[in-house]
Amino acid sequence: MRIRTILVGLLALIAANAQPPDTGHGRGRFGAGPAPLFEGGARFLGAEPGRPGRVVKNAPYSADAVTETTQALPDGNHIRQSSTVHVSRDSEGRTRSEQSLRTLNGLAPNANLPQVVFIYDPVANANYALNPTNRTATRTTWERPAGGDRPAMRRSDSGASASGNPGVGRGFHGGAMDPNLKTESLGRQTMEGVAADGTRTTQTIPAGRIGNEQPIQIVTESWYSPELQIFVLTKRTDPRRGETVTRLSNVSRAEPSRTLFEVPADFKVTETPSRPGRGPGPRPAAGAGK
Numbered sequence: 001m002r003i004r005t006i007l008v009g010l011l012a013l014i015a016a017n018a019q020p021p022d023t024g025h026g027r028g029r030f031g032a033g034p035a036p037l038f039e040g041g042a043r044f045l046g047a048e049p050g051r052p053g054r055v056v057k058n059a060p061y062s063a064d065a066v067t068e069t070t071q072a073l074p075d076g077n078h079i080r081q082s083s084t085v086h087v088s089r090d091s092e093g094r095t096r097s098e099q100s101l102r103t104l105n106g107l108a109p110n111a112n113l114p115q116v117v118f119i120y121d122p123v124a125n126a127n128y129a130l131n132p133t134n135r136t137a138t139r140t141t142w143e144r145p146a147g148g149d150r151p152a153m154r155r156s157d158s159g160a161s162a163s164g165n166p167g168v169g170r171g172f173h174g175g176a177m178d179p180n181l182k183t184e185s186l187g188r189q190t191m192e193g194v195a196a197d198g199t200r201t202t203q204t205i206p207a208g209r210i211g212n213e214q215p216i217q218i219v220t221e222s223w224y225s226p227e228l229q230i231f232v233l234t235k236r237t238d239p240r241r242g243e244t245v246t247r248l249s250n251v252s253r254a255e256p257s258r259t260l261f262e263v264p265a266d267f268k269v270t271e272t273p274s275r276p277g278r279g280p281g282p283r284p285a286a287g288a289g290k
Contacts, residue, residue: 055093055122056229060255062088063192063248071242079242094261095120119261128263137267141274180204189223192251196223196232216240 064084071079085099097118117130129138186198198221205216216239223233233247263269 054229056089057093058091059228060089060091061228061230061251061253062086062256063251065246065248067244067246069242069244088256088260090256090258090261093122096256096260119263121261130263130267135264135267137263137269138272139263139269140272143274180206186221186223191223191225191232192248193253194225194228194232194251196225198223 064086066082066084068082069080073079083099085097087098088096098115100115114131114133117128117132119128119130121128124141125143126139126141128140131137181201181203183199183201186200188195188197190196201220201222203218203220205212205218207213207215210216218236218238220237221233221235222231224230225232230248231246232251233245235243235245237243
């Protein structure tokens with residue numbers, strides 16, 4: 001009963017606080033530079049491996065986003081964890097993600113928690129959080145801000161994005177060159193049947209910055225598909241937290257069924273108050289990385 005109460009409250013909270021996930025470049029799940037899907041093993045509800053605040057049309061796909069974390073302990077032991085989120089997007093930009101609540105940090109990892117489904121519908125300006133076990137859903141709408149969707153991320157010829165994040169070369173920090181941030185191109189490869197552009201970002205924490213005796217290097221490698229506008233692979237290595245790898249597998253380019261982005265007729269739907277000025281996509285759940 002207690003787990004059910006937590007689940008209902010959590011679904012309502014996520015639906016009511018809908019906002020774009022930070023899934024692209026910038027400070028977020030990938031740290032400085034291109035952000036990974038999940039930083040430090042944190043799990044995000046409703047997250048899609050795209051770019052922040054985007055509505056991507058005419059690029060349908062479905063795939064499994066598999067996240068694997070490995071942390072080495074001082075005694076030589078290792079902690080390995082894995083989770084999978086099934087994601088889909090149709091030609092109108094609707095997205096759907098399915099995952100188990102066990103992928104949330106700090107929420108009864110050993111409990112028999114159900115699968116949950118999150119749907120973002122930019123056509124209807126609504127988010128849905130579904131509990132298939134209880135056949136219930138929470139619906140939240142928002143008022144589209146003046147000017148419509150957020151502008152797409154753009155890259156200049158030098159490789160820097162329109163948001164001010166670095167492309168190839170030294171990174172920018174606070175409007176100035178940051179000598180502790182280096183970003184380099186890894187070229188293009190075909191992954192899961194799609195072409196992806198690779199970027200490696202190395203962030204150095206100088207000795208003494210956080211009490212560290214020696215410099216600490218955090219390396220993030222990301223492979224982004226311009227055609228699908230999603231990250232196909234991300235890998236983050238941080239000696240303080242271990243290694244986190246998120247990759248898309250079982251990628252299908254076929255148009256997903258429209259019914260995947262609709263609430264089944266027999267679900268009991270609870271409405272939450274509309275929120276002006278809030279954009280697409282659920283906010284990461286409490287306890288997730290920042």
